[in-house]
Amino acid sequence: MNTAEELFHLQTAQAEICQCDLKTLATQAVFGHGSANADIVFIGEAPGAKEDKEGKPFIGSAGKILTELLESIKLSREQVYITNIVKYRPPNNRDPLLKEKADCSAWLSAELSYIQPKLIVFLGRHSLNHFFPEMKISDVHGQLFTADLPHIPTRHFLPLYHPASSIYNRSLRAVLVEDFKKIPALLKKIARTL
Numbered sequence: 014m015n016t017a018e019e020l021f022h023l024q025t026a027q028a029e030i031c032q033c034d035l036k037t038l039a040t041q042a043v044f045g046h047g048s049a050n051a052d053i054v055f056i057g058e059a060p061g062a063k064e065d066k067e068g069k070p071f072i073g074s075a076g077k078i079l080t081e082l083l084e085s086i087k088l089s090r091e092q093v094y095i096t097n098i099v100k101y102r103p104p105n106n107r108d109p110l111l112k113e114k115a116d117c118s119a120w121l122s123a124e125l126s127y128i129q130p131k132l133i134v135f136l137g138r139h140s141l142n143h144f145f146p147e148m149k150i151s152d153v154h155g156q157l158f159t160a161d162l163p164h165i166p167t168r169h170f171l172p173l174y175h176p177a178s179s180i181y182n183r184s185l186r187a188v189l190v191e192d193f194k195k196i197p198a199l200l201k202k203i204a205r206t207l
């Protein structure tokens with residue numbers, strides 16, 4: 014088995030054991046997508062309607078923005094890994110509940126342990142606050158920080174606004190573009206510490 018097949022296998026196994034209540038409401042699980050050897054993992058919140066229908070993360074309007082932001086720093090979706098805290102669509106795109114996030118967390122940890130990224134990028138407050146409940150996205154976006162977390166194989170984290178936030182608040186698009194621009198240099202900096 015190659016790494017992509019192994020990661021697919023791992024996710025299929027996680028989907029079987031995942032006890033999240035959303036499982037019975039969603040069309041299907043939305044697996045993480047991208048390179049199994051990625052240096053960067055982007056973690057969003059939960060699948061939306063399009064993701065639920067097609068089984069791929071970030072392929073709706075927020076996904077289009079994410080793809081453009083990646084391209085702006087010369088990265089393709091295939092070079093990074095994109096996933097969500099919650100693997101099943103919450104009804105009517107409501108915020109995922111604490112229990113739903115907790116029930117999907119073993120799956121996320123398994124993906125991260127397999128990929129061993131150098132950097133984890135949180136897309137939005139749900140993703141950030143799942144790991145760091147005390148942080149405010151408006152205070153910390155675009156700022157690399159280090160921390161040791163149980164079951165998480167990197168110490169390097171970068172919180173960013175969720176791409177969808179720039180649909181409702183146009184001024185956040187420029188902030189996202191500037192924050193994304195920092196990623197290549199941050200990766201180089203992290204590589205020097207490894």
Ligand code: URA
Nearest residue numbers: 057058059060070071
């Ligand atoms: N928003 C998310 O957080 N994840 C997706 O997959 C799509 C939209």
